[in-house]
Amino acid sequence: MSEAPFDVVQRSANGLARTGRLHTAHGTVETPAFVPVATRGTIKGVEPDALRALGAQVMICNSYHLHLAPGEEVIADLGGLHRFTGWAGPMMTDSGGFQVFSLGAGKAHGVGKVASVFPDEAVGDAPRRIPGDENSLVRLGEDGVEFRSILDGSWHRFSPESVVTLQRRLGPDIALVLDECTSPLHDYHYTKAAMERPHRWAERALAAFAESDARGQMLFGIVQGGAFRDLREESARTLASLDFPGLAIGGSLGRSKAEMHAVLDWTVARLPEGRPRHLLGIGEIEDIFAAVRRGVDSVDCASATRIARNGSVFLRGAPRHRINLRNAAYRDDPAPIDASCDCFTCRHHSRAYLRHLYRSGELSFARLATIHNLRTVIRLMASIREAIAADALDDLAREWDAGPPR
Amino acid sequence: MSEAPFDVVQRSANGLARTGRLHTAHGTVETPAFVPVATRGTIKGVEPDALRALGAQVMICNSYHLHLAPGEEVIADLGGLHRFTGWAGPMMTDSGGFQVFSLGAGKAHGVGKVASVFPDEAVGDAPRRIPGDENSLVRLGEDGVEFRSILDGSWHRFSPESVVTLQRRLGPDIALVLDECTSPLHDYHYTKAAMERPHRWAERALAAFAESDARGQMLFGIVQGGAFRDLREESARTLASLDFPGLAIGGSLGRSKAEMHAVLDWTVARLPEGRPRHLLGIGEIEDIFAAVRRGVDSVDCASATRIARNGSVFLRGAPRHRINLRNAAYRDDPAPIDASCDCFTCRHHSRAYLRHLYRSGELSFARLATIHNLRTVIRLMASIREAIAADALDDLAREWDAGPPR
Numbered sequence: 001m002s003e004a005p006f007d008v009v010q011r012s013a014n015g016l017a018r019t020g021r022l023h024t025a026h027g028t029v030e031t032p033a034f035v036p037v038a039t040r041g042t043i044k045g046v047e048p049d050a051l052r053a054l055g056a057q058v059m060i061c062n063s064y065h066l067h068l069a070p071g072e073e074v075i076a077d078l079g080g081l082h083r084f085t086g087w088a089g090p091m092m093t094d095s096g097g098f099q100v101f102s103l104g105a106g107k108a109h110g111v112g113k114v115a116s117v118f119p120d121e122a123v124g125d126a127p128r129r130i131p132g133d134e135n136s137l138v139r140l141g142e143d144g145v146e147f148r149s150i151l152d153g154s155w156h157r158f159s160p161e162s163v164v165t166l167q168r169r170l171g172p173d174i175a176l177v178l179d180e181c182t183s184p185l186h187d188y189h190y191t192k193a194a195m196e197r198p199h200r201w202a203e204r205a206l207a208a209f210a211e212s213d214a215r216g217q218m219l220f221g222i223v224q225g226g227a228f229r230d231l232r233e234e235s236a237r238t239l240a241s242l243d244f245p246g247l248a249i250g251g252s253l254g255r256s257k258a259e260m261h262a263v264l265d266w267t268v269a270r271l272p273e274g275r276p277r278h279l280l281g282i283g284e285i286e287d288i289f290a291a292v293r294r295g296v297d298s299v300d301c302a303s304a305t306r307i308a309r310n311g312s313v314f315l316r317g318a319p320r321h322r323i324n325l326r327n328a329a330y331r332d333d334p335a336p337i338d339a340s341c342d343c344f345t346c347r348h349h350s351r352a353y354l355r356h357l358y359r360s361g362e363l364s365f366a367r368l369a370t371i372h373n374l375r376t377v378i379r380l381m382a383s384i385r386e387a388i389a390a391d392a393l394d395d396l397a398r399e400w401d402a403g404p405p406r
Numbered sequence: 407m408s409e410a411p412f413d414v415v416q417r418s419a420n421g422l423a424r425t426g427r428l429h430t431a432h433g434t435v436e437t438p439a440f441v442p443v444a445t446r447g448t449i450k451g452v453e454p455d456a457l458r459a460l461g462a463q464v465m466i467c468n469s470y471h472l473h474l475a476p477g478e479e480v481i482a483d484l485g486g487l488h489r490f491t492g493w494a495g496p497m498m499t500d501s502g503g504f505q506v507f508s509l510g511a512g513k514a515h516g517v518g519k520v521a522s523v524f525p526d527e528a529v530g531d532a533p534r535r536i537p538g539d540e541n542s543l544v545r546l547g548e549d550g551v552e553f554r555s556i557l558d559g560s561w562h563r564f565s566p567e568s569v570v571t572l573q574r575r576l577g578p579d580i581a582l583v584l585d586e587c588t589s590p591l592h593d594y595h596y597t598k599a600a601m602e603r604p605h606r607w608a609e610r611a612l613a614a615f616a617e618s619d620a621r622g623q624m625l626f627g628i629v630q631g632g633a634f635r636d637l638r639e640e641s642a643r644t645l646a647s648l649d650f651p652g653l654a655i656g657g658s659l660g661r662s663k664a665e666m667h668a669v670l671d672w673t674v675a676r677l678p679e680g681r682p683r684h685l686l687g688i689g690e691i692e693d694i695f696a697a698v699r700r701g702v703d704s705v706d707c708a709s710a711t712r713i714a715r716n717g718s719v720f721l722r723g724a725p726r727h728r729i730n731l732r733n734a735a736y737r738d739d740p741a742p743i744d745a746s747c748d749c750f751t752c753r754h755h756s757r758a759y760l761r762h763l764y765r766s767g768e769l770s771f772a773r774l775a776t777i778h779n780l781r782t783v784i785r786l787m788a789s790i791r792e793a794i795a796a797d798a799l800d801d802l803a804r805e806w807d808a809g810p811p812r
Binding site for chain 2: 040042043044046047065074077079084332344349352355356357360362363364366367368
């Protein structure tokens with residue numbers, strides 16, 4: 001086993017929640033942490049230096065998108081992702097598995113749901129094609145995946161090993177193994193197969209990783225298994241038995257909040273205490289509480305930044321913790337979005353001005369709204385850490401109206 | 407005559423160029439100055455606080471756009487444009503005359519050129535209509551203009567008096583009188599009429615301004631006359647005889663750089679020494695030199711920010727003082743845009759990263775490129791002020807390859 005890069009600092013008395021420190025070559029992340037999503041090397045509208053000013057500790061970029069443009073060779077030649085983006089702190093990259101399936105085939109077919117792309121019956125190691133369209137597909141086999149670029153339709157191939165090499169070149173502190181994306185609509189049979197192959201890929205990824213120059217990088221495994229208890233438990237046990245310094249929870253988390261909570265319960269119970277647990281792609285405020293209560297150490301999610309661009313900004317006490325600045329009610333509202341917020345936007349601008357910028361289609365709006373939403377989530381994580389230390393997480397969740405405990 | 411809010415500090419020994427100080431209720435502007443264009447209350451991608459960090463002294467907003475959305479009542483209720491936008495420094499608003507003609511009618515007819523909207527023969531005080539389209543037009547008369555909103559097609563009316571009231575409500579430090587927009591394609595007859603009516607409007611505007619509560623605001627007149635020497639001289643003399651504390655140079659500046667230079671020569675020669683001269687809508691780097699050499703004290707122009715969003719960034723020594731980051735040559739270029747630039751973008755990011763952001767359609771690109779272009783022009787104005795003080799403006803122009811003196 002690798003030496004764990006993670007210290008559990010404090011545990012809540014009545015649950016699984018914990019604070020910790022995740023040590024990376026570019027600094028330490030206090031956990032639980034929120035990881036802003038900088039898909040192509042920047043948060044949309046907020047460049048890396050401004051992200052630092054928001055108190056972000058770590059950001060996650062996307063291997064799929066950076067592979068397609070500008071390409072890992074360009075980034076490696078320029079000194080790696082840290083130098084390329086100007087983000088000097090801890091950095092993660094996801095493996096690109098999710099995008100291969102959701103964008104590579106989904107976009108080409110005009111479907112948004114991964115489930116539509118892979119009919120449940122089409123499982124097997126032979127290349128799978130979308131019926132009626134032989135020009136536009138993802139080919140999946142034991143060796144990896146072939147997929148078309150969303151940019152120019154060119155063919156690319158990811159294998160467990162090539163994704164390790166790709167991320168070596170990009171140079172994040174934490175890389176993720178190649179996985180296969182499943183959907184809540186996939187059945188048991190499909191989900192099981194889509195778990196077992198990535199288990200074999202995980203071993204191959206670790207072997208490739210061990211052979212390459214480490215440079216302080218870590219490789220995390222990804223637990224799969226959909227919303228099926230025995231699969232989640234098997235996947236967690238399998239991944240935990242391998243030499244990963246940290247583990248991510250991926251794949252489908254079910255069709256409801258209740259299923260997601262159950263998946264987290266089953267999974268975390270089988271993960272080693274001493275290794276960090278990252279939950280992929282989840283980050284609504286109530287989900288953050290649910291995950292942290294179940295022992296998750298970090299989450300990444302593009303939702304906070306995506307909804308900001310649509311006018312939706314966080315406000316504690318509002319329905320779903322948010323208001324939409326498009327609303328005519330804010331036309332002449334001199335108040336900041338959130339009077340208790342210390343972000344740049346709330347210190348400088350009124351709801352009325354922000355609504356005007358939104359309605360005018362001004363680029364500044366995306367930045368100002370994104371700054372507020374990110375700052376809100378980053379402050380939330382800091383208060384969650386304090387609450388865990390004070391064993392007061394349930395009180396904080398009640399303040400946020402984030403549902404009953406567990 | 408009002409007391410002039412302007413001190414000439416230093417004159418170049420061999421020309422008309424001068425440095426000065428323009429005093430406003432929100433601070434002093436060192437001239438010659440560049441005035442960034444914040445059409446709807448923000449520079450696109452650069453919020454007012456960031457503009458201040460770039461060294462900008464003053465910004466100009468657009469009465470037409472702010473009248474249509476969110477409306478001057480909303481802004482007045484919220485404490486005026488300074489509070490609304492968060493820009494605490496000197497601020498100008500233009501009268502909206504230009505937009506009434508170029509957007510109100512031009513957009514409705516899908517034509518970009520003002521000249522297409524008003525055939526030369528259609529001069530007179532009766533409402534003018536676009537042949538073949540009675541639903542979509544600008545109606546111009548002695549009393550002012552009626553025009554359709556580009557947002558919802560609703561009818562609005564600007565009179566010399568209403569534009570004063572509008573800008574009183576907005577609350578900039580410097581307001582401009584309503585004028586009529588002409589084009590280089592208009593003939594002598596048309597241009598003369600389009601000058602004489604605004605001369606009458608100017609007197610009405612001054613009377614309305616005198617009756618309203620001053621609150622430290624100034625009203626500037628606008629010299630018209632196209633590229634016709636006698637008209638320019640007549641307009642400059644007429645405006646100079648009125649009680650304006652400062653004068654803007656508007657209307658058509660001709661069909662070539664040479665004509666523009668001649669217009670500036672004729673106009674400035676008839677303007678009072680002790681009052682500031684603002685050139686509307688001109689701001690290419692070589693034009694800035696040409697204007698300053700002829701005694702212009704400030705210019706506003708959206709070009710620096712608009713070209714930035716298209717990938718074009720200033721670099722001294724490059725053709726037309728700019729490079730385009732779309733160019734494949736910058737794909738793996740680790741250099742900043744301009745190694746001699748002190749802006750945030752040049753201190754933090756490479757051409758390769760910026761090109762990647764541009765090609766990825768990232769919002770951050772517009773901000774980072776705009777910051778560089780604005781900082782470059784703002785620094786240029788500072789070095790122009792130093793060069794005038796040192797009587798070395800021609801040397802500076804040669805360094806910038808901005809054409810031969812005069």
